[in-house]
Amino acid sequence: MHQPVQVWPPGAPGSPEPGPGGPVTPVVTKPHKRGIGDIPIRVVYLAGAILVTVVAVLLVFVVFSGDVPTRVDSTGTPVSVAPVPAATATPTASPTPSETPVVLPAVPESKAFATLPGKASVVSGIISDRTSGISYPRLAAPWDAKSFAPFTVAQRIGKVAVPHTVIASAMFPGDAPEKKPSKDADYREMATRAARWTLRTQYPAGATLTSWTGSRKVPVGKGWSLGYKVTYVSGGKTETAQAMVTIVEVGKTKPAMLMASIPEKNKARWPDLNTLVQQVKPL
Template sequence: MPAYVTAEADTSELPKVVVDGPPKSSINPLGSPVKRSRIGDLPMRVIYRILAAVTVVVVGAVAAVAGLVYSGSSDQPGEEASGPIAAPSAAMPSPGFGSPASSSSASPAPSSSASASVSASPAPSPTVSAARTPERSAAVVVALSDPRVPGMPPGKRLARLPGKEHKTKLRLQDAKSGVSLARLAKPWKTYGAPPFSTKQVLPKVKGGATRAMVVSCPVPIKVQESPEETALLAARWTLNHHPKGSTIAWAASQATKDGWLLAYRVKYKIKAKSRFSMAAVAVTEVPGAKPAMVFVTIPDTQRAYWRDINTAVTSIRLK
């Protein structure tokens, strides 16, 4: 019987055959290629144009919305555009129940300028009012409210006062005030001037509380716009050199060549007895300096020298 020998043949693994199909991304079911959109492939000028167009559209939309919101209140039926509210005229009757509602809504709303002019018309102009009634300074108002000062003095010339006239040829120079005045004859004599610039006095009367004197100095008060008001404040200030509780009674008020003159009686009490002094204040304008003041006061116990008041105030001269 024949013997069969099984031979093992050399075998090797067969390679796998793989058939590559077409790329899925490049072929669609219909067989046409797909185009991919890449922004990075676009030119920069195209991107800028797209952004500019989008910006214009957004800005236009915002402006349209804002316009609708702004005009919405005036577009609503029965409402008026906002603006200043003027007070209703007293002559305009208020609509009653019989008034047609459509007449008020159909009338146009008044403009803001017209409303402002109507509401402001009743108020007077402050400039015109101030021109008609000029206000005095605070210092003059205080002086006139002082119970010791009886208001502004009425215009009246200084009369010749009683007493003997004492002629004099000598003069006193007040360099500080810029004026000169008569140096009165005896029994007048110069005396220590401070707080004044010059000072003349009569011998003091025994038992008298006041002393006759003629003094000069720059006005010791604030200068006012008119010499009359400056003289008023100066006259009030001279009460400091009279007994406590003194009051003024006006005797004269007149303009002088370079200023103003006030004459007055100063009433007071000495040991419960009523007494008074005759006094005067002359304010003289001095170029480039404060006005000069000449103040004279002589008590009733020395009334024989009252005429020297006339002499003193009429002798004032600019240096």
């Protein structure tokens, strides 16, 4: 705003011009102080916009900070899957010096998978394990997708307790082979090693693989699937479980692994093993 100009007659009190009697002392006028009404309207709008943006960002973090990552099923519907923490170590296939090597029956070169009693669960979608490079069916309740170390993705029934009722995927346990397998026999041998690994990790100590219930090449790509029956002692009682493991070539030296184990207490779900074997494939 412009300051008002004060005009004095020559020689008048306060006039900067000297009168007939000589110079006079000038009067100093204090500058006008600005108030809120003097702030340009565009500055007010800018400050308001910044404040609204900051509040919106804070609300987004507060509302969505607890969300669980999702994967999308075949219908496009988000599928909630809690991933295993990144710090989880890669599963190892080699026994420690204190462990007794697990002896297995001879693996059949080819064997149709047995039709197991029970009713297969509904397939509610597809789980795409991009870390391991394979996809396989997501099963409806009572299966539930949860974190389960040392696997990338897992579906479970009930509490985390040995023996486990679980479907899970990860890279092949242990060190990668010196070169990528190329023959069916190579993948069958790796599937055998993976089955031996599950005996040590998914069942009570002393569990034994009593028979093979299936042995076949994967339906898509390179790899091998094995089905087997496990016997173990739990709570002083001898019980059984049905299990499967599939090794799939995924473009790396180390293949991916899908495994599942269903103890006798959930034997109504045994046919789910056949569903997995028939639909697992590389991404």
